[in-house]
Amino acid sequence: MRAAVFGALLVASASYACFEPPPSIRTSRDDLVEEEVDDDVVEEDATEPPQETAPPPEIEDRPAPEEPPPPDAFTNASPYVALTTQESKRRHGGTANAGKDCMNCHLPGMGAPPFAIGGTVYSTATSKAGAPEVQVRIVDPSGAEIALVGTDSSGNFWLPGRRPIPPGSRVAIRDGTQVRAMAGTIGSGACNQSGCHVPNRPIWLGE
Structure with missing residues (x-):
């Protein structure tokens, strides 16, 4: 009876050893999961909302500058004198x-x-x-x-x-x-x- 119980305990221990990873593996896997979660959080935080662009400044409707009038035909002419001409x-x-x-x-x-x-x-x-x-x-x-x-x-x-x-x-x-x-x-x-x-x-x- 004692031998049978002892054998059953050995089988159960062996089965548990097959499915339960050692502590070092469990720690590495847990760390990996935490890193993935942290990466997701960082990426989510790094996403900035789109910035609103200021509208372009309004262009004032300014009239075109007026061109100066052309000089008259007497610009730079000699002083006036009465001219003699035929009738x-x-x-x-x-x-x-x-x-x-x-x-x-x-x-x-x-x-x-x-x-x-x-x-x-x-x-x-x-x-x-x-x-x-x-x-x-x-x-x-x-x-x-x-x-x-x-x-x-x-x-x-x-x-x-x-x-x-x-x-x-x-x-x-x-x-x-x-x-x-x-x-x-x-x-x-x-x-x-x-x-x-x-x-x-x-x-x-x-x-």
């Missing part, structure tokens, strides 16, 4: 033809001496009287003078020649006290032609 009446049988389109006759091949430019200056915007002794200065796009002519007693001015005024040229008028510049550039030497300086849109100097 247009002497060329037209006593009639000045003020306000008419000079280029109806004064183009190459038209019979009359050719003009590069011609027109009429009036005293005011509503006056019927031409402005005498007014300087008319024409400059090319670089500002170099093309011509400086004066008006006769009827306000007429002209520049003899066959060469047309270069595109982009500018013109201004003045007397001894005031200056008026054309806002745009010269599109044609026929200043009094239809669509340009007609009676309701004259070239005028005074207020």
Whole structure:
């Protein structure tokens, strides 16, 4: 009986030894489990929430800087002096033809001496009287003078020649006290032609 009990205890002890790892193995396995748990905790803590980005600063709607007005045709010109010119009446049988389109006759091949430019200056915007002794200065796009002519007693001015005024040229008028510049550039030497300086849109100097 005692032998049987002792044998059973030996078998049970052997079975337990087969399934229960030694203390060193148990400790290593437990440490590994703890490390895995710790790694999970560290990784979870290391995950930072996404940072909110500040919206871009608002761009103010600022108007574009205004370009300075172009210089008038009298920039860097000599002081005003009254210019002597022929009377247009002497060329037209006593009639000045003020306000008419000079280029109806004064183009190459038209019979009359050719003009590069011609027109009429009036005293005011509503006056019927031409402005005498007014300087008319024409400059090319670089500002170099093309011509400086004066008006006769009827306000007429002209520049003899066959060469047309270069595109982009500018013109201004003045007397001894005031200056008026054309806002745009010269599109044609026929200043009094239809669509340009007609009676309701004259070239005028005074207020």
